[in-house]
Amino acid sequence: MTSQSQKRTKFGSKFGVVAAAAGSAVGLGNIWKFPYEAGQNGGAAFLLVYICCVFLLGIPVMVSEFAIGRRAHANVSGAFRKLTGNNRWIGVGVLGALTAFLILSFYFVVAGWSLEYVAQAVSNNFVGKTPTDLSVAFTDFTSDTYRPLFWTAIFVLLTALVLLAGVEKGIERYSKLLMPFLAVILILLSIRSVTMPNGIEGLTFLFKPDFSKITPQVILSALGQAFFSLSLGMGCMITYGSYMRKSNNLVQTAVQVTIIDTLVAILAGVAIFPAVFSLGINPAQGPELVFVTLPGVFTHMPGGYIFAILFFMLLAIAAITSTISLQEVIVAYISEEFHLSRKKVIAVSSLLLMVGGVLASLSLGPHSNLVINGKPLFELLDFVTSKLFLPFGGFLIALFVGWFYKAEYMRDEISNGGKLNTSFFPVYRFLIRYFVPLAILLIFCNELGLLPF
Ligand code: PHE
Numbered sequence: 001m002t003s004q005s006q007k008r009t010k011f012g013s014k015f016g017v018v019a020a021a022a023g024s025a026v027g028l029g030n031i032w033k034f035p036y037e038a039g040q041n042g043g044a045a046f047l048l049v050y051i052c053c054v055f056l057l058g059i060p061v062m063v064s065e066f067a068i069g070r071r072a073h074a075n076v077s078g079a080f081r082k083l084t085g086n087n088r089w090i091g092v093g094v095l096g097a098l099t100a101f102l103i104l105s106f107y108f109v110v111a112g113w114s115l116e117y118v119a120q121a122v123s124n125n126f127v128g129k130t131p132t133d134l135s136v137a138f139t140d141f142t143s144d145t146y147r148p149l150f151w152t153a154i155f156v157l158l159t160a161l162v163l164l165a166g167v168e169k170g171i172e173r174y175s176k177l178l179m180p181f182l183a184v185i186l187i188l189l190s191i192r193s194v195t196m197p198n199g200i201e202g203l204t205f206l207f208k209p210d211f212s213k214i215t216p217q218v219i220l221s222a223l224g225q226a227f228f229s230l231s232l233g234m235g236c237m238i239t240y241g242s243y244m245r246k247s248n249n250l251v252q253t254a255v256q257v258t259i260i261d262t263l264v265a266i267l268a269g270v271a272i273f274p275a276v277f278s279l280g281i282n283p284a285q286g287p288e289l290v291f292v293t294l295p296g297v298f299t300h301m302p303g304g305y306i307f308a309i310l311f312f313m314l315l316a317i318a319a320i321t322s323t324i325s326l327q328e329v330i331v332a333y334i335s336e337e338f339h340l341s342r343k344k345v346i347a348v349s350s351l352l353l354m355v356g357g358v359l360a361s362l363s364l365g366p367h368s369n370l371v372i373n374g375k376p377l378f379e380l381l382d383f384v385t386s387k388l389f390l391p392f393g394g395f396l397i398a399l400f401v402g403w404f405y406k407a408e409y410m411r412d413e414i415s416n417g418g419k420l421n422t423s424f425f426p427v428y429r430f431l432i433r434y435f436v437p438l439a440i441l442l443i444f445c446n447e448l449g450l451l452p453f
Contacts, residue, residue, distance in 0.1 A: 008073060009166060011243050018256050020325075021231075021240050025261040026182065027322030028110050029229040031315055032290050034265040035272045039283035041221050042213030043205040047269070049219055053226035054262055057439060060431040061232045061394045062254040064401040067413040069241025070250065075332035076235030079242065083405060092396045093333065096235030099389040100329040101349075103234075105356030106381045107326065108159075110287075111319035112151030112357075114312050116141060117291060121308035126295035131281050134292045142288075143365045152357040155316075159323045160350040163331060164343065178317045185314045186264065189271040189294075192301050199274030205283065206266075206273045216446045223443050224386035230261055231325060233393035239329050250414055251424070290315075327353070395440040402433030 011017045038046045072079035077093025120126065126134065142148055193199060227233045241250070272290060275297045276283050285292065294311060298304035327349060335345045363370035363377035370377040401410060407429060415422040445451050 009243060010245055011240075011248075014248065017244055017248050018253055018260075020243075020321075021237065021253060021257045022260045023178070023321030024231045024236055024240065024325030025229060025257055025322075026264045027318050028107060028114075028315070029225070029322070030261065030265040031186075031268045031318060032110060032287070034225060034229060035269055036286055036289040037221055037225050038206065038269060039273075039276070039289055040286065041218045042210060043273070043283065044207050044209035045211065045213035046218055046222055047206060047266070048209045049214060049222035050226055050265075051262065053223050054230065054258060056431065057223070057394065057436050058226050058230045058232060059254055059258050060428055060436055061227075061397060062230060062237055062258065063251055063414065063428060064397055064410075064432055065232065065235065065237035066241035066244065066250040066254060067410060068397070068401070069238035070244045070246075070248075071409070071413045073242050075242070075336045076238045076329055077333050078336055079235075079238050080400070083409075089400055089404075092393065092400065093235055093238075095389065095396075096233075096238070096393060097330050097333045099234040099385055099393060100236070100326045101353065101356065102381050102389070103228075103385045104323065104326050104353050106360045106378050107319070107323060108152050108155050108353060108357045109148060109361045109378065111155045111316065111323060112148055112153075112361075113142065113291065114315040114319060115151040115154060116147065117295075117312040118309060118316060120295075121298070121305070121312055124305060126299050126304075126308060129295070129299065131279050131292055131296050134295050135285075135288060138288045138291050142361075145362065145365055148361045148364075149358055152361060153354060155320070155323065156350050156354050156357065158320060159327055160346050162320065162324050163327060163346050166342075178321065182314050182318055183264070183267075185310050186267045186271060189297075189307065189311060190267055192307075193271045193274040193278075193297060196274055196278040196297070196300065198278045201277040202272075202274030203270070205277065206269045216443075219443055220387055220447045223391055223440070227390035227394055228386045229265060230258060231322070233390035233397070234329065235393070236325050236329050239332050240325065242332075246416060249416070249420060251420075251428075391440050391443070395437055398432050398436040398440075402429075402437065 011020055034050075038050075068079050068083065069076075072082040074082050075093070076096045077090045080089035080093055081087055083089075125137075129137070194203065231237060244250070244253075268290075272293050273283065275281075275293050276289070279293065279296045279300075281289075281293055281296070283289070295308065298308040298311075301307065327346075330349050331342060331345050334340060334349070335342045359370060360378045360381055372380055375383065410429075411422055411425055412418065414420070414425070414428070442451070
Protein backbone atom coordinates (compact mmCIF):
# COMPACT_ATOMS: atom_id res chain seq x y z
CA MET A 1 0.00 0.00 0.00
CA THR A 2 1.37 3.41 -0.87
CA SER A 3 1.37 6.25 1.60
CA GLN A 4 -1.20 7.99 -0.56
CA SER A 5 -3.69 5.16 -0.27
CA GLN A 6 -3.14 5.00 3.49
CA LYS A 7 -4.17 8.62 3.75
CA ARG A 8 -7.54 8.03 2.07
CA THR A 9 -10.41 8.30 4.47
CA LYS A 10 -12.62 5.34 5.27
CA PHE A 11 -16.20 4.77 6.28
CA GLY A 12 -16.58 4.12 10.00
CA SER A 13 -19.22 1.74 11.32
CA LYS A 14 -20.74 -1.14 9.42
CA PHE A 15 -24.13 0.53 9.44
CA GLY A 16 -22.48 3.64 8.04
CA VAL A 17 -21.25 1.71 5.01
CA VAL A 18 -24.69 0.34 4.21
CA ALA A 19 -26.27 3.71 4.88
CA ALA A 20 -23.87 5.55 2.57
CA ALA A 21 -24.24 3.05 -0.28
CA ALA A 22 -27.99 2.84 0.19
CA GLY A 23 -28.08 6.64 0.36
CA SER A 24 -26.44 6.72 -3.04
CA ALA A 25 -28.82 4.14 -4.45
CA VAL A 26 -32.03 5.54 -3.00
CA GLY A 27 -32.80 8.82 -4.66
CA LEU A 28 -34.85 10.50 -7.34
CA GLY A 29 -34.40 7.27 -9.27
CA ASN A 30 -36.70 5.47 -6.84
CA ILE A 31 -39.25 8.14 -6.08
CA TRP A 32 -39.39 10.25 -9.24
CA LYS A 33 -38.11 8.04 -12.06
CA PHE A 34 -39.28 4.54 -11.10
CA PRO A 35 -42.99 5.42 -10.90
CA TYR A 36 -43.07 7.25 -14.21
CA GLU A 37 -41.02 4.59 -16.00
CA ALA A 38 -43.35 1.92 -14.60
CA GLY A 39 -46.33 4.05 -15.60
CA GLN A 40 -45.09 4.39 -19.16
CA ASN A 41 -44.01 0.77 -19.53
CA GLY A 42 -47.02 -1.26 -18.49
CA GLY A 43 -46.85 -1.21 -14.67
CA ALA A 44 -46.50 -4.74 -13.31
CA ALA A 45 -44.86 -6.05 -16.51
CA PHE A 46 -42.13 -3.45 -16.05
CA LEU A 47 -41.79 -4.22 -12.34
CA LEU A 48 -41.30 -7.91 -13.07
CA VAL A 49 -38.50 -7.36 -15.60
CA TYR A 50 -37.02 -4.70 -13.35
CA ILE A 51 -36.81 -7.10 -10.39
CA CYS A 52 -35.11 -9.75 -12.55
CA CYS A 53 -32.55 -7.16 -13.71
CA VAL A 54 -31.92 -5.97 -10.16
CA PHE A 55 -31.21 -9.40 -8.73
CA LEU A 56 -29.55 -11.19 -11.64
CA LEU A 57 -27.50 -8.30 -13.02
CA GLY A 58 -27.50 -5.66 -10.30
CA ILE A 59 -26.16 -7.68 -7.38
CA PRO A 60 -23.24 -9.30 -9.30
CA VAL A 61 -22.22 -5.93 -10.75
CA MET A 62 -22.48 -4.22 -7.37
CA VAL A 63 -20.34 -6.89 -5.68
CA SER A 64 -17.79 -6.49 -8.49
CA GLU A 65 -17.70 -2.71 -8.17
CA PHE A 66 -17.23 -2.88 -4.39
CA ALA A 67 -14.45 -5.46 -4.82
CA ILE A 68 -12.62 -3.47 -7.50
CA GLY A 69 -12.78 -0.32 -5.39
CA ARG A 70 -11.71 -1.86 -2.12
CA ARG A 71 -8.91 -3.91 -3.62
CA ALA A 72 -7.45 -0.94 -5.46
CA HIS A 73 -8.17 1.75 -2.87
CA ALA A 74 -8.43 4.24 -5.65
CA ASN A 75 -10.82 6.36 -7.68
CA VAL A 76 -12.80 4.91 -10.55
CA SER A 77 -10.08 5.28 -13.15
CA GLY A 78 -7.02 4.77 -10.94
CA ALA A 79 -8.61 1.55 -9.68
CA PHE A 80 -8.31 -0.10 -13.08
CA ARG A 81 -4.70 1.02 -13.44
CA LYS A 82 -3.79 -0.29 -10.01
CA LEU A 83 -5.38 -3.67 -10.57
CA THR A 84 -3.94 -4.26 -14.04
CA GLY A 85 -0.67 -2.38 -13.81
CA ASN A 86 -1.40 -0.73 -17.14
CA ASN A 87 -3.65 1.88 -18.68
CA ARG A 88 -5.77 -0.35 -20.88
CA TRP A 89 -8.90 -0.24 -18.77
CA ILE A 90 -8.80 3.30 -17.42
CA GLY A 91 -11.26 4.32 -20.13
CA VAL A 92 -13.99 2.60 -18.14
CA GLY A 93 -13.24 5.01 -15.33
CA VAL A 94 -13.16 8.04 -17.58
CA LEU A 95 -16.49 6.99 -19.08
CA GLY A 96 -17.80 6.64 -15.51
CA ALA A 97 -16.76 10.15 -14.53
CA LEU A 98 -18.27 11.53 -17.75
CA THR A 99 -21.50 9.65 -17.07
CA ALA A 100 -21.60 11.10 -13.56
CA PHE A 101 -21.31 14.57 -15.08
CA LEU A 102 -24.11 13.97 -17.59
CA ILE A 103 -26.43 12.46 -14.98
CA LEU A 104 -25.83 15.31 -12.56
CA SER A 105 -26.64 17.86 -15.26
CA PHE A 106 -30.29 16.86 -15.19
CA TYR A 107 -30.37 15.34 -11.70
CA PHE A 108 -29.54 18.66 -10.05
CA VAL A 109 -32.44 20.25 -11.95
CA VAL A 110 -34.97 17.69 -10.68
CA ALA A 111 -33.48 17.90 -7.20
CA GLY A 112 -34.08 21.66 -7.45
CA TRP A 113 -37.74 21.01 -8.34
CA SER A 114 -38.13 19.15 -5.06
CA LEU A 115 -36.98 22.28 -3.20
CA GLU A 116 -39.48 24.44 -5.13
CA TYR A 117 -42.17 21.99 -4.08
CA VAL A 118 -41.11 22.28 -0.44
CA ALA A 119 -41.64 26.03 -0.82
CA GLN A 120 -44.99 25.48 -2.58
CA ALA A 121 -46.07 23.11 0.18
CA VAL A 122 -45.10 25.59 2.88
CA SER A 123 -47.20 28.29 1.22
CA ASN A 124 -50.14 25.86 0.97
CA ASN A 125 -50.32 26.22 -2.81
CA PHE A 126 -51.89 22.88 -3.70
CA VAL A 127 -55.20 23.49 -1.99
CA GLY A 128 -58.27 23.62 -4.25
CA LYS A 129 -56.34 22.58 -7.38
CA THR A 130 -57.51 19.81 -9.72
CA PRO A 131 -54.97 17.40 -11.25
CA THR A 132 -55.17 19.48 -14.45
CA ASP A 133 -54.39 22.69 -12.54
CA LEU A 134 -51.46 20.94 -10.87
CA SER A 135 -50.15 19.74 -14.21
CA VAL A 136 -50.35 23.23 -15.69
CA ALA A 137 -48.61 24.67 -12.62
CA PHE A 138 -45.82 22.10 -12.97
CA THR A 139 -45.24 22.89 -16.64
CA ASP A 140 -45.37 26.63 -15.97
CA PHE A 141 -42.74 26.25 -13.30
CA THR A 142 -40.36 23.90 -15.10
CA SER A 143 -40.47 25.88 -18.34
CA ASP A 144 -39.78 29.14 -16.52
CA THR A 145 -36.33 30.58 -17.09
CA TYR A 146 -35.05 31.68 -13.69
CA ARG A 147 -37.00 30.00 -10.92
CA PRO A 148 -35.84 26.42 -11.56
CA LEU A 149 -32.28 27.69 -11.96
CA PHE A 150 -32.37 29.34 -8.59
CA TRP A 151 -33.22 26.03 -6.93
CA THR A 152 -30.70 24.11 -9.05
CA ALA A 153 -28.01 26.50 -7.83
CA ILE A 154 -29.05 25.99 -4.20
CA PHE A 155 -28.80 22.24 -4.66
CA VAL A 156 -25.40 22.39 -6.32
CA LEU A 157 -24.23 24.51 -3.41
CA LEU A 158 -25.62 22.19 -0.73
CA THR A 159 -23.94 19.20 -2.36
CA ALA A 160 -20.63 21.04 -2.56
CA LEU A 161 -20.83 21.88 1.14
CA VAL A 162 -21.36 18.25 2.14
CA LEU A 163 -18.52 17.14 -0.14
CA LEU A 164 -16.22 19.72 1.40
CA ALA A 165 -16.82 18.17 4.81
CA GLY A 166 -15.23 14.94 3.47
CA VAL A 167 -16.23 11.31 3.31
CA GLU A 168 -16.59 10.37 6.95
CA LYS A 169 -17.91 13.58 8.35
CA GLY A 170 -19.96 14.43 5.27
CA ILE A 171 -21.35 11.52 3.36
CA GLU A 172 -21.62 9.02 6.14
CA ARG A 173 -23.04 11.28 8.81
CA TYR A 174 -25.81 12.64 6.58
CA SER A 175 -26.78 9.25 5.17
CA LYS A 176 -27.00 7.67 8.59
CA LEU A 177 -29.18 10.42 9.91
CA LEU A 178 -31.56 10.73 7.02
CA MET A 179 -32.19 7.28 5.57
CA PRO A 180 -34.44 5.81 8.30
CA PHE A 181 -36.47 9.02 8.35
CA LEU A 182 -37.16 8.58 4.66
CA ALA A 183 -38.57 5.07 5.06
CA VAL A 184 -41.04 6.07 7.75
CA ILE A 185 -42.59 8.89 5.72
CA LEU A 186 -42.94 6.71 2.63
CA ILE A 187 -44.76 4.03 4.60
CA LEU A 188 -47.22 6.56 6.03
CA LEU A 189 -47.85 7.98 2.57
CA SER A 190 -48.44 4.52 1.11
CA ILE A 191 -51.03 3.72 3.75
CA ARG A 192 -52.92 6.89 2.89
CA SER A 193 -52.79 6.30 -0.85
CA VAL A 194 -53.97 2.68 -0.72
CA THR A 195 -57.00 3.65 1.34
CA MET A 196 -58.23 6.22 -1.20
CA PRO A 197 -61.35 5.34 -3.25
CA ASN A 198 -60.42 3.02 -6.14
CA GLY A 199 -56.91 2.74 -4.73
CA ILE A 200 -56.95 -1.00 -5.37
CA GLU A 201 -56.88 -0.39 -9.13
CA GLY A 202 -53.47 1.18 -8.67
CA LEU A 203 -52.21 -1.89 -6.84
CA THR A 204 -53.49 -4.13 -9.63
CA PHE A 205 -51.68 -1.97 -12.17
CA LEU A 206 -48.44 -2.24 -10.22
CA PHE A 207 -48.57 -5.90 -9.19
CA LYS A 208 -50.66 -7.90 -11.69
CA PRO A 209 -48.51 -8.35 -14.79
CA ASP A 210 -49.88 -8.44 -18.32
CA PHE A 211 -47.13 -10.45 -20.02
CA SER A 212 -48.07 -9.23 -23.49
CA LYS A 213 -46.78 -5.80 -22.39
CA ILE A 214 -43.17 -7.03 -22.16
CA THR A 215 -41.61 -5.50 -25.28
CA PRO A 216 -37.95 -4.80 -26.17
CA GLN A 217 -38.49 -1.21 -25.13
CA VAL A 218 -39.86 -2.25 -21.74
CA ILE A 219 -36.88 -4.55 -21.19
CA LEU A 220 -34.33 -1.86 -22.07
CA SER A 221 -36.11 0.65 -19.83
CA ALA A 222 -36.13 -1.83 -16.94
CA LEU A 223 -32.44 -2.62 -17.43
CA GLY A 224 -31.50 1.06 -17.54
CA GLN A 225 -33.65 1.82 -14.53
CA ALA A 226 -32.06 -1.03 -12.55
CA PHE A 227 -28.56 0.34 -13.18
CA PHE A 228 -29.63 3.91 -12.53
CA SER A 229 -31.46 3.10 -9.33
CA LEU A 230 -28.66 0.95 -7.92
CA SER A 231 -26.00 3.55 -8.88
CA LEU A 232 -24.21 0.99 -11.06
CA GLY A 233 -22.21 1.05 -14.26
CA MET A 234 -20.31 4.29 -13.69
CA GLY A 235 -18.01 3.55 -10.80
CA CYS A 236 -19.99 5.09 -8.00
CA MET A 237 -19.83 1.84 -6.07
CA ILE A 238 -16.16 1.45 -7.05
CA THR A 239 -15.51 4.81 -5.44
CA TYR A 240 -17.53 3.92 -2.32
CA GLY A 241 -15.89 0.49 -2.24
CA SER A 242 -12.55 2.24 -2.02
CA TYR A 243 -13.62 3.81 1.29
CA MET A 244 -14.65 0.47 2.79
CA ARG A 245 -12.67 -1.44 5.35
CA LYS A 246 -11.08 -4.84 4.92
CA SER A 247 -13.56 -6.21 7.45
CA ASN A 248 -16.72 -5.13 5.59
CA ASN A 249 -18.70 -7.96 4.06
CA LEU A 250 -19.09 -6.89 0.42
CA VAL A 251 -21.70 -9.41 -0.65
CA GLN A 252 -23.85 -8.85 2.39
CA THR A 253 -23.64 -5.09 1.87
CA ALA A 254 -24.59 -5.40 -1.81
CA VAL A 255 -27.58 -7.61 -1.00
CA GLN A 256 -28.75 -5.26 1.75
CA VAL A 257 -28.40 -2.16 -0.42
CA THR A 258 -30.23 -3.83 -3.29
CA ILE A 259 -33.11 -4.93 -1.09
CA ILE A 260 -33.47 -1.50 0.52
CA ASP A 261 -33.36 0.23 -2.87
CA THR A 262 -35.94 -2.09 -4.39
CA LEU A 263 -38.27 -1.81 -1.42
CA VAL A 264 -38.14 1.98 -1.56
CA ALA A 265 -38.95 1.96 -5.29
CA ILE A 266 -41.89 -0.37 -4.73
CA LEU A 267 -43.06 1.72 -1.77
CA ALA A 268 -42.93 4.82 -3.96
CA GLY A 269 -45.07 2.93 -6.49
CA VAL A 270 -47.54 1.96 -3.76
CA ALA A 271 -47.69 5.58 -2.61
CA ILE A 272 -48.31 6.87 -6.13
CA PHE A 273 -50.34 4.46 -8.30
CA PRO A 274 -53.41 4.01 -6.10
CA ALA A 275 -53.67 7.81 -5.98
CA VAL A 276 -53.12 8.06 -9.74
CA PHE A 277 -56.13 5.82 -10.35
CA SER A 278 -58.17 7.39 -7.62
CA LEU A 279 -57.69 10.89 -8.98
CA GLY A 280 -58.05 9.91 -12.64
CA ILE A 281 -54.48 10.85 -13.63
CA ASN A 282 -52.84 9.19 -16.65
CA PRO A 283 -50.15 6.77 -15.32
CA ALA A 284 -48.09 7.31 -18.48
CA GLN A 285 -47.87 11.06 -17.88
CA GLY A 286 -44.06 11.04 -17.68
CA PRO A 287 -41.64 13.00 -15.50
CA GLU A 288 -44.36 15.14 -13.94
CA LEU A 289 -46.19 12.11 -12.45
CA VAL A 290 -44.96 12.46 -8.86
CA PHE A 291 -45.19 16.24 -8.88
CA VAL A 292 -48.81 16.19 -10.02
CA THR A 293 -50.15 13.09 -8.25
CA LEU A 294 -48.90 13.57 -4.72
CA PRO A 295 -49.98 17.20 -4.30
CA GLY A 296 -53.40 15.88 -5.36
CA VAL A 297 -53.23 13.33 -2.54
CA PHE A 298 -52.14 15.86 0.06
CA THR A 299 -55.21 18.00 -0.57
CA HIS A 300 -57.39 14.95 0.07
CA MET A 301 -55.96 13.96 3.43
CA PRO A 302 -56.09 15.20 6.98
CA GLY A 303 -52.76 16.73 7.93
CA GLY A 304 -52.01 17.03 4.21
CA TYR A 305 -50.26 20.35 4.73
CA ILE A 306 -47.62 18.80 6.96
CA PHE A 307 -47.35 15.64 4.85
CA ALA A 308 -46.68 17.67 1.73
CA ILE A 309 -43.84 19.56 3.38
CA LEU A 310 -42.34 16.39 4.83
CA PHE A 311 -42.61 14.48 1.58
CA PHE A 312 -40.84 17.03 -0.58
CA MET A 313 -38.18 17.53 2.07
CA LEU A 314 -37.72 13.79 2.01
CA LEU A 315 -37.38 13.81 -1.73
CA ALA A 316 -34.69 16.49 -1.49
CA ILE A 317 -32.90 14.49 1.21
CA ALA A 318 -32.99 11.32 -0.88
CA ALA A 319 -31.66 13.33 -3.79
CA ILE A 320 -28.75 14.87 -1.90
CA THR A 321 -27.34 11.55 -0.68
CA SER A 322 -27.26 10.57 -4.37
CA THR A 323 -25.83 13.81 -5.77
CA ILE A 324 -23.05 13.54 -3.20
CA SER A 325 -22.13 10.07 -4.43
CA LEU A 326 -22.30 11.09 -8.09
CA GLN A 327 -20.12 14.14 -7.66
CA GLU A 328 -17.72 12.21 -5.43
CA VAL A 329 -16.90 10.02 -8.46
CA ILE A 330 -15.79 13.12 -10.37
CA VAL A 331 -14.01 14.72 -7.40
CA ALA A 332 -12.08 11.59 -6.37
CA TYR A 333 -11.11 10.93 -9.99
CA ILE A 334 -9.83 14.40 -10.82
CA SER A 335 -8.21 15.21 -7.48
CA GLU A 336 -6.32 11.89 -7.28
CA GLU A 337 -5.39 11.45 -10.93
CA PHE A 338 -4.31 15.04 -11.53
CA HIS A 339 -3.01 15.72 -8.00
CA LEU A 340 -5.27 18.68 -7.34
CA SER A 341 -6.76 19.73 -4.03
CA ARG A 342 -10.25 18.37 -3.32
CA LYS A 343 -11.43 21.87 -2.48
CA LYS A 344 -10.49 23.26 -5.87
CA VAL A 345 -11.94 20.31 -7.73
CA ILE A 346 -15.21 20.58 -5.80
CA ALA A 347 -15.45 24.30 -6.61
CA VAL A 348 -14.68 23.97 -10.30
CA SER A 349 -16.79 20.87 -10.88
CA SER A 350 -19.73 22.52 -9.13
CA LEU A 351 -19.47 25.51 -11.45
CA LEU A 352 -19.35 23.31 -14.55
CA LEU A 353 -22.23 21.20 -13.29
CA MET A 354 -24.23 24.37 -12.82
CA VAL A 355 -23.63 25.17 -16.50
CA GLY A 356 -24.87 21.67 -17.40
CA GLY A 357 -27.90 22.23 -15.18
CA VAL A 358 -28.67 25.58 -16.82
CA LEU A 359 -28.65 24.02 -20.28
CA ALA A 360 -30.78 21.05 -19.21
CA SER A 361 -33.31 23.23 -17.44
CA LEU A 362 -33.56 25.77 -20.27
CA SER A 363 -34.18 22.97 -22.74
CA LEU A 364 -37.56 22.49 -21.04
CA GLY A 365 -38.54 26.12 -21.68
CA PRO A 366 -40.67 27.08 -24.66
CA HIS A 367 -38.17 29.46 -26.27
CA SER A 368 -35.29 27.10 -26.33
CA ASN A 369 -33.38 25.63 -29.21
CA LEU A 370 -31.71 23.03 -27.04
CA VAL A 371 -33.68 20.29 -28.69
CA ILE A 372 -31.75 17.52 -30.41
CA ASN A 373 -33.49 14.95 -32.59
CA GLY A 374 -36.85 16.07 -31.25
CA LYS A 375 -35.74 15.49 -27.66
CA PRO A 376 -35.04 18.36 -25.26
CA LEU A 377 -31.48 18.16 -23.92
CA PHE A 378 -32.94 17.25 -20.52
CA GLU A 379 -34.60 14.12 -21.88
CA LEU A 380 -31.63 13.27 -24.04
CA LEU A 381 -29.26 13.31 -21.05
CA ASP A 382 -31.59 11.00 -19.16
CA PHE A 383 -31.95 8.67 -22.16
CA VAL A 384 -28.26 8.47 -23.04
CA THR A 385 -27.08 7.86 -19.49
CA SER A 386 -29.71 5.35 -18.29
CA LYS A 387 -30.26 3.42 -21.46
CA LEU A 388 -26.78 3.48 -22.99
CA PHE A 389 -23.88 4.53 -20.77
CA LEU A 390 -24.82 2.77 -17.52
CA PRO A 391 -25.62 -0.64 -19.04
CA PHE A 392 -22.55 -0.30 -21.28
CA GLY A 393 -20.40 0.54 -18.24
CA GLY A 394 -21.86 -2.48 -16.45
CA PHE A 395 -21.04 -4.61 -19.47
CA LEU A 396 -17.39 -3.46 -19.41
CA ILE A 397 -17.09 -4.02 -15.66
CA ALA A 398 -18.48 -7.56 -16.08
CA LEU A 399 -16.02 -8.22 -18.92
CA PHE A 400 -13.14 -6.98 -16.81
CA VAL A 401 -14.01 -9.02 -13.75
CA GLY A 402 -15.23 -12.07 -15.65
CA TRP A 403 -12.54 -12.36 -18.30
CA PHE A 404 -9.51 -10.21 -17.55
CA TYR A 405 -9.03 -10.16 -13.82
CA LYS A 406 -7.91 -13.26 -11.98
CA ALA A 407 -10.82 -15.14 -10.42
CA GLU A 408 -8.63 -16.01 -7.43
CA TYR A 409 -8.00 -12.34 -6.61
CA MET A 410 -11.72 -11.71 -6.81
CA ARG A 411 -12.50 -14.62 -4.50
CA ASP A 412 -9.84 -13.38 -2.10
CA GLU A 413 -11.37 -9.90 -2.02
CA ILE A 414 -14.96 -11.07 -1.67
CA SER A 415 -14.06 -13.52 1.10
CA ASN A 416 -12.00 -10.92 3.00
CA GLY A 417 -8.83 -12.94 2.51
CA GLY A 418 -10.51 -16.31 3.07
CA LYS A 419 -12.31 -15.32 6.27
CA LEU A 420 -15.84 -15.45 4.86
CA ASN A 421 -17.72 -18.37 3.39
CA THR A 422 -17.72 -18.21 -0.42
CA SER A 423 -19.73 -21.29 -1.37
CA PHE A 424 -21.83 -19.03 -3.63
CA PHE A 425 -18.73 -17.96 -5.57
CA PRO A 426 -19.35 -20.24 -8.60
CA VAL A 427 -22.84 -18.75 -9.01
CA TYR A 428 -21.46 -15.21 -8.82
CA ARG A 429 -18.70 -16.18 -11.24
CA PHE A 430 -21.18 -17.64 -13.74
CA LEU A 431 -23.39 -14.58 -13.57
CA ILE A 432 -20.61 -12.03 -13.99
CA ARG A 433 -18.68 -13.99 -16.64
CA TYR A 434 -21.53 -15.18 -18.87
CA PHE A 435 -24.97 -14.04 -17.86
CA VAL A 436 -24.47 -10.31 -17.26
CA PRO A 437 -22.46 -9.47 -20.41
CA LEU A 438 -24.63 -11.66 -22.61
CA ALA A 439 -27.89 -10.32 -21.23
CA ILE A 440 -26.80 -6.72 -21.76
CA LEU A 441 -25.55 -7.49 -25.25
CA LEU A 442 -28.80 -9.22 -26.19
CA ILE A 443 -30.91 -6.39 -24.82
CA PHE A 444 -28.89 -3.85 -26.83
CA CYS A 445 -29.11 -5.93 -30.03
CA ASN A 446 -32.79 -6.47 -29.49
CA GLU A 447 -33.38 -2.74 -29.11
CA LEU A 448 -31.48 -2.08 -32.32
CA GLY A 449 -33.64 -4.66 -34.10
CA LEU A 450 -30.68 -6.99 -34.75
CA LEU A 451 -32.40 -10.08 -33.37
CA PRO A 452 -34.84 -12.13 -35.43
CA PHE A 453 -37.56 -12.35 -32.76
N1 PHE B 1 -29.22 5.76 -7.75
C1 PHE B 1 -29.52 7.16 -7.72
C2 PHE B 1 -31.01 7.33 -7.70
O1 PHE B 1 -31.74 6.38 -7.75
C3 PHE B 1 -28.94 7.89 -8.91
C4 PHE B 1 -27.52 7.54 -9.18
C5 PHE B 1 -27.18 7.00 -10.39
C6 PHE B 1 -26.55 7.77 -8.23
C7 PHE B 1 -25.87 6.63 -10.67
C8 PHE B 1 -25.22 7.40 -8.47
C9 PHE B 1 -24.90 6.84 -9.69
O2 PHE B 1 -31.51 8.42 -7.62
